[in-house]
Amino acid sequence: MSRPEFQLIDWIRGQVRDRAPVTLGIGDDAACLKPSSDRETLIAIDMLMEGVHFTFPLATPQLAGRKALAVNLSDIAAMAGRPTAAFVSVALPINRGMDFAKDVHAGLIQLADEYDVVVAGGDTNSWDGPLVISVTVVGEPIERSAVYRKGAKPGDWLFVTGGLGGSLSSGRHLTFPPRLREVEQLVSLVDLHAMLDISDGLAADMHHMLNASQVGALIEADQVPLTETAIREADFKTSLIHGLSDGEDFELLFAVSPDDGRLLLSDWRNETPVHKIGEISEALGARIRYSDGRIEPLPPLGWTHHLGVGKGLG
Amino acid sequence: MSRPEFQLIDWIRGQVRDRAPVTLGIGDDAACLKPSSDRETLIAIDMLMEGVHFTFPLATPQLAGRKALAVNLSDIAAMAGRPTAAFVSVALPINRGMDFAKDVHAGLIQLADEYDVVVAGGDTNSWDGPLVISVTVVGEPIERSAVYRKGAKPGDWLFVTGGLGGSLSSGRHLTFPPRLREVEQLVSLVDLHAMLDISDGLAADMHHMLNASQVGALIEADQVPLTETAIREADFKTSLIHGLSDGEDFELLFAVSPDDGRLLLSDWRNETPVHKIGEISEALGARIRYSDGRIEPLPPLGWTHHLGVGKGLG
Numbered sequence: 001m002s003r004p005e006f007q008l009i010d011w012i013r014g015q016v017r018d019r020a021p022v023t024l025g026i027g028d029d030a031a032c033l034k035p036s037s038d039r040e041t042l043i044a045i046d047m048l049m050e051g052v053h054f055t056f057p058l059a060t061p062q063l064a065g066r067k068a069l070a071v072n073l074s075d076i077a078a079m080a081g082r083p084t085a086a087f088v089s090v091a092l093p094i095n096r097g098m099d100f101a102k103d104v105h106a107g108l109i110q111l112a113d114e115y116d117v118v119v120a121g122g123d124t125n126s127w128d129g130p131l132v133i134s135v136t137v138v139g140e141p142i143e144r145s146a147v148y149r150k151g152a153k154p155g156d157w158l159f160v161t162g163g164l165g166g167s168l169s170s171g172r173h174l175t176f177p178p179r180l181r182e183v184e185q186l187v188s189l190v191d192l193h194a195m196l197d198i199s200d201g202l203a204a205d206m207h208h209m210l211n212a213s214q215v216g217a218l219i220e221a222d223q224v225p226l227t228e229t230a231i232r233e234a235d236f237k238t239s240l241i242h243g244l245s246d247g248e249d250f251e252l253l254f255a256v257s258p259d260d261g262r263l264l265l266s267d268w269r270n271e272t273p274v275h276k277i278g279e280i281s282e283a284l285g286a287r288i289r290y291s292d293g294r295i296e297p298l299p300p301l302g303w304t305h306h307l308g309v310g311k312g313l314g
Numbered sequence: 315m316s317r318p319e320f321q322l323i324d325w326i327r328g329q330v331r332d333r334a335p336v337t338l339g340i341g342d343d344a345a346c347l348k349p350s351s352d353r354e355t356l357i358a359i360d361m362l363m364e365g366v367h368f369t370f371p372l373a374t375p376q377l378a379g380r381k382a383l384a385v386n387l388s389d390i391a392a393m394a395g396r397p398t399a400a401f402v403s404v405a406l407p408i409n410r411g412m413d414f415a416k417d418v419h420a421g422l423i424q425l426a427d428e429y430d431v432v433v434a435g436g437d438t439n440s441w442d443g444p445l446v447i448s449v450t451v452v453g454e455p456i457e458r459s460a461v462y463r464k465g466a467k468p469g470d471w472l473f474v475t476g477g478l479g480g481s482l483s484s485g486r487h488l489t490f491p492p493r494l495r496e497v498e499q500l501v502s503l504v505d506l507h508a509m510l511d512i513s514d515g516l517a518a519d520m521h522h523m524l525n526a527s528q529v530g531a532l533i534e535a536d537q538v539p540l541t542e543t544a545i546r547e548a549d550f551k552t553s554l555i556h557g558l559s560d561g562e563d564f565e566l567l568f569a570v571s572p573d574d575g576r577l578l579l580s581d582w583r584n585e586t587p588v589h590k591i592g593e594i595s596e597a598l599g600a601r602i603r604y605s606d607g608r609i610e611p612l613p614p615l616g617w618t619h620h621l622g623v624g625k626g627l628g
Contacts, residue, residue: 023354027526028463029392029510030358030453040337041355044344045450046437047403078343089361089448123360123448134403134437134448136359139344149342196343212341 005124008101012119015109021084022120031121033085035140042139042146044075050093050130054174061100061131062107063174068133069108071199073115073178074250076139078197080147080187083139083180086112088122091132101126104133115180142187147254150212151194156280157261158217161272162251164202165230165242172229173248182272183252189267190260198253201245202277204300206253206286213255219278219288219298245301255280319438322415326433329423335398336434345435347399349454356453356460358389364407364444368488375414375445376421377488382447383422385513387429387492388564390453392511394461394501397453397494400426402436405446415440418447429494456501461568464526466508470594471575472531476565476586478516479544479557486543487562496586497566503581504574512567515559516591518614520567520600527569533592533602533612559615569594 009026018025024032035041048054048068059067069086076083088108092101101124112119117137141147152158161182167173179197186192194213198205202224210217221240230242256264261276268274281287286298323340332339338346349355362368362382373381383400390397402422406415415438426433431451455461466472475496481487493511500506508527512519516538524531535554544556570578575590582588595601600612 024462029389030356032460033355033357041347042344043347043401043435045401045403045435047405047439047448049405049439049441052439052441075343087357087359087450089359091361091363091446121357121359125361125363125366127363127366129443132405132446134361136401136450146346148338
């Protein structure tokens, strides 16, 4: 078997170690998993394409592979889940050779190891097109049940982790840490009513939570945590618009009761801050209040990729 | 939300119906599944690329979508599994428009419905490149445990379903029925020792079973069931070589005890035939016996795509 795909598969198998919940990993027609509990199984899937979600040489092959897993880990975090196994299918540019292919997988496997996720299968292809990576991640809820986009209640406080804006221009979209450790701490402290991860920008993604929960929200403009990049980049848009609409932040947006909100403000101990950015209202739609007291509608500004657009089905 | 991706996602959601084992389908950060039993979870993943695994207009968008699911259903069948849910990520050529995108998904969903598989999530992207479809299928073993590639024993009889050869030239690689109903009947009749689906050609894939099981095999040349296309296409290769090496047959190769083999030959009732093609030997390696008694080694001839090559990790 001298075909390069088999060499690559052998190399990948050498990099990973089957362990629970994987009972049969790479090398058969399908993988076998034995969940450790009777909880639900969480499944996230995301496809990343060269020229859309990353470009070379701004990204390295390792960072492209890393990001393809990281966006899925972020999805599992957003369900209040713990990832267990990952499956990787790739379309490899045939002219870039074996080292490139190994580097893509090495970047992915390194992140998988960091969060104890088993790479349990995949599909390795080559062609004369650009790099495409599709990753599926399996996980389980940290507690009895997962946290959905629906479930936010009028009066709830809205929080985000970390800071927003400038992820694409700073390169953070390639290196962001999925908020898995933060969510473990969150579920140990409070009852999360609704949660999602911010991939299309706070303004756009917030509407998914509001629509699913059939509620509205009032955001405090001066409470939206902005990254240094967003603040520095006040070129044609203001920093706030960067923070609301840049996308690829991969921070968590979540709703909790006011009591739990106060608990978070006093008891949260983590290098990643959490910020209260507003409150859920019974009145539908999203509004934003500026420091001068002015209140305006906050439309789902959204975020468009340079060459295309991408949106998950779930 | 006028972005075409959201329109497409809404359309897809209208085509599918959440049902067991899916407790949360399209529309959140991840899907939730509640397995009906405490059996293992089977997971298969395959990526298909335009120009490699299908070309237009030889394929229609519907058939491309159909094939992307069918190859994964075939993987689940090869584990003696029953598929339950599918996840679809696509890179859609931006210039082909919304009808093309719907057609790809319609072809996939039609096949999913045929086998009672729930489309429970995905990721919809567009770009200026060719169509790429990556599908992940979740399933569970029909009986207590799955059937692996390993497990074939010396003396076992080797069977294949259907006929081999000519799948690419006949177009059957786009329309083949995954052998899910056949495998339900097989597990009800016999104890399957080892099984896989033939995607790279019998000669190549048989070696995966032999290597995993640490055994060899003797194949009877005149017992290899050839499709009409393989027989008709005796151009530069003989029909037999077509049957052994064309690939994309998506038939099942399996090993059973001689007693179970005899039972199959007498009791098998299905429009898809099963053929005994040889026996497992203790001596390693694969050999083929011609009708004149000559025995020769049978190397893993394999099969190479026109623009690239593809191979699953599991």
